[in-house]
Amino acid sequence: MKKRGRKSGAELVTFPGRRQGVPPRPPSYLDFAAKRLWAEIVRSRPADFFSAADLPLLAEFVVTAAVLPKVTTLLEKGFNVALLEQRDKLIRLSLALARSLRLNVSSRTRPDSARLRDACDHAGQGPKPWEEEPDEQPDESPAR
Numbered sequence: 584m585k586k587r588g589r590k591s592g593a594e595l596v597t598f599p600g601r602r603q604g605v606p607p608r609p610p611s612y613l614d615f616a617a618k619r620l621w622a623e624i625v626r627s628r629p630a631d632f633f634s635a636a637d638l639p640l641l642a643e644f645v646v647t648a649a650v651l652p653k654v655t656t657l658l659e660k661g662f663n664v665a666l667l668e669q670r671d672k673l674i675r676l677s678l679a680l681a682r683s684l685r686l687n688v689s690s691r692t693r694p695d696s697a698r699l700r701d702a703c704d705h706a707g708q709g710p711k712p713w714e715e716e717p718d719e720q721p722d723e724s725p726a727r
Contacts, residue, residue, distance in 0.1 A: 644680040
């Protein structure tokens with residue numbers, strides 16, 4: 584039976600194809616290596632980390648990451664300018680996708696952690712080295 588009245592904000596935001604708290608499944612067209620990478624990435628994040636809009640990007644990321652070692656292996660067997668350019672494009676694409684999906688290290692750090700670390704490092708230690716006056720004047724006698 585349908586619910587009467589307006590839909591709640593939570594009902595409007597949730598994607599009907601995915602249950603809350605259940606990690607997304609890999610698409611069927613991915614090969615074994617890409618599916619394994621998909622599972623590893625999805626397990627490393629909370630179940631609701633990826634939205635429905637992120638899933639096509641994640642699929643492209645794992646395909647790119649699975650193809651990259653194959654291209655590198657071919658390149659090691661024999662130098663080819665076209666393969667080198669292909670590898671460069673794959674690396675750039677994987678970096679852009681990882682950044683868009685917030686998979687890179689800078690996405691996992693707290694923005695205030697650097698400020699807190701600096702505050703703890705310099706607390707109560709006196710002046711900074713570049714603010715100190717030198718104790719002795721350098722010897723200005725001519726070199727022998």
